Amino acid sequence: LDPEAFSGESRAVVNFLAEYYRDVDKYPVRAAELEPGLLRKLLSEAAPEDGEPLEDVLEDVRRDILPGLTHWQSPSFFAYFPMNASTAGFAGEMLSVGLNVVPFVWAASPAAAELECVVVDWMAKLLGLPQRLLFSGGGGGVLQGSTCEAVVCTLAAARDRALARLGHESILKLVVYASDQTHVTFQKGARLVGIPPPNFRVIRTSAASGYGLTADAVRAAVDRDVARGLVPLYLCATVGTTGLGAVDPVRELGEEARRRGMWLHVDAAYAGSAAICQEFQELLDGVELADSVSMNPHKWFLTNMDCCCLWVASPRALTSARATDTEYLKNVGTVGGAAAVDYKDWQISLSRRFRAIKLWVVLRRYGADGLRAHIRRHVAAAKWFERAVTVDERFEVVVPRKLSLVCFRLRERFPEDDAVDDLNRELLAAVNESGQAFMTHFVVDGKFVIRLAVGGAMTEMKHVMDVWELLQGKAEEVLRRHQL
Numbered sequence: 400l401d402p403e404a405f406s407g408e409s410r411a412v413v414n415f416l417a418e419y420y421r422d423v424d425k426y427p428v429r430a431a432e433l434e435p436g437l438l439r440k441l442l443s444e445a446a447p448e449d450g451e452p453l454e455d456v457l458e459d460v461r462r463d464i465l466p467g468l469t470h471w472q473s474p475s476f477f478a479y480f481p482m483n484a485s486t487a488g489f490a491g492e493m494l495s496v497g498l499n500v501v502p503f504v505w506a507a508s509p510a511a512a513e514l515e516c517v518v519v520d521w522m523a524k525l526l527g528l529p530q531r532l533l534f535s536g537g538g539g540g541v542l543q544g545s546t547c548e549a550v551v552c553t554l555a556a557a558r559d560r561a562l563a564r565l566g567h568e569s570i571l572k573l574v575v576y577a578s579d580q581t582h583v584t585f586q587k588g589a590r591l592v593g594i595p596p597p598n599f600r601v602i603r604t605s606a607a608s609g610y611g612l613t614a615d616a617v618r619a620a621v622d623r624d625v626a627r628g629l630v631p632l633y634l635c636a637t638v639g640t641t642g643l644g645a646v647d648p649v650r651e652l653g654e655e656a657r658r659r660g661m662w663l664h665v666d667a668a669y670a671g672s673a674a675i676c677q678e679f680q681e682l683l684d685g686v687e688l689a690d691s692v693s694m695n696p697h698k699w700f701l702t703n704m705d706c707c708c709l710w711v712a713s714p715r716a717l718t719s720a721r722a723t724d725t726e727y728l729k730n731v732g733t734v735g736g737a738a739a740v741d742y743k744d745w746q747i748s749l750s751r752r753f754r755a756i757k758l759w760v761v762l763r764r765y766g767a768d769g770l771r772a773h774i775r776r777h778v779a780a781a782k783w784f785e786r787a788v789t790v791d792e793r794f795e796v797v798v799p800r801k802l803s804l805v806c807f808r809l810r811e812r813f814p815e816d817d818a819v820d821d822l823n824r825e826l827l828a829a830v831n832e833s834g835q836a837f838m839t840h841f842v843v844d845g846k847f848v849i850r851l852a853v854g855g856a857m858t859e860m861k862h863v864m865d866v867w868e869l870l871q872g873k874a875e876e877v878l879r880r881h882q883l
């Protein structure tokens with residue numbers, strides 16, 4: 400690595416990206432429907448024998464790659480959940496990849512491991528998490544790449560804790576519980592730790608509870624399993640579900656989990672960011688009953704991909720499920736002690752990224768207040784949009800908004816109007832094909848629902864107002880086409 404070339408080429412990439420961000424709102428938000436396999440035809444069949452100039456590579460990115468991308472950082476990207484990029488997130492990511500250290504054990508990069516401990520404690524305090532999830536309270540946190548990995552690690556910890564008591568032959572008795580709104584990552588995780596599909600309970604939710612999981616429903620499912628000789632292992636509560644933004648009542652579920660000796664995990668992947676605002680901390684009411692909590696700063700916390708915070712009340716339960724004891728990794732962290740953490744056993748892989756520096760830069764640059772303003776700006780815009788939908792009699796809000804996700808649709812014109820789903824599909828397709836905005840859908844109780852997830856780092860009220868105008872225009876066209 401030649402520092403001069405490094406400096407020149409990094410600047411060229413930064414300039415390329417600055418130009419991209421300057422123009423990001425001019426691209427069609429969702430990638431045009433390209434012919435599958437087109438890129439392979441544009442690129443050469445094998446890697447070049449001789450290195451090429453960076454300018455040529457960047458030119459190919461501009462010509463061949465950018466047209467095939469969906470522009471997640473466009474201010475009119477309202478699909479899925481946001482994946483924030485920011486100036487500080489990028490600066491932090493540059494430091495992370497630039498330094499390229501690997502803090503798998505404390506001695507492998509002591510300041511990197513220690514910064515991670517500090518940053519997860521800072522985050523826990525900002526979110527109002529209980530002391531027992533902080534290092535200073537006997538718990539602790541780790542930065543992983545995704546919620547899926549975090550869930551796998553906690554499932555393995557809960558499984559091993561139960562099997563230590565019951566014996567390994569009992570693995571097929573262990574049952575895990577979640578709702579029909581829980582992210583599918585949970586079922587993937589359960590299968591990865593050896594819990595087969597017949598042992599997951601996917602508990603139905605309904606409009607009556609705002610699609611939140613109720614303790615009564617969990618109790619009924621657990622009672623049935625216990626009567627059959629099965630062992631309740633793990634309950635996943637979600638704060639801010641992916642489809643509808645529903646919030647499971649953590650306190651009620653936590654009390655039920657405690658009574659049954661189940662591990663309670665709180666998945667706050669998206670909505671966890673909002674808990675830095677005092678007015679939204681109540682979404683996590685009861686979190687002191689959780690064995691583990693996860694949230695993704697890479698969603699709505701101005702932190703570029705990837706970054707998932709996982710906190711556990713018992714680090715020992717987490718690490719003993721993956722304990723490795725190799726001579727060449729022994730160091731002061733191996734012996735234990737709160738000040739020197741060997742993060743290798745807090746996650747699946749051995750090698751790991753220096754994510755802490757990225758989150759630390761974000762927290763330092765924006766401060767808690769700047770981050771709160773970012774969250775509140777989006778919640779206010781979503782509130783405005785929800786109100787606009789409510790007063791337009793052609794539309795309905797399907798489930799009351801909690802934060803920055805609005806779920807809505809063209810309303811039924813008469814009871815059991817089957818065609819209304821097709822109209823909504825057509826409306827969503829028309830908006831997305833326009834290239835001016837991108838939204839995705841969900842299906843609940845058999846109804847097709849359009850989701851507007853506000854949260855892009857560059858998204859302002861103006862973009863939300865524009866998408867509403869676009870939706871109204873497209874709705875008019877769709878209804879006219881069907882003579883409605």
Ligand code: PLP
Nearest residue numbers: 545546547582584639640641668
């Ligand atoms: N949980 C919730 C509530 C989510 O919304 C998502 C993704 O949107 C996930 C889990 C999966 O997160 P990851 O991709 O980090 O595994």
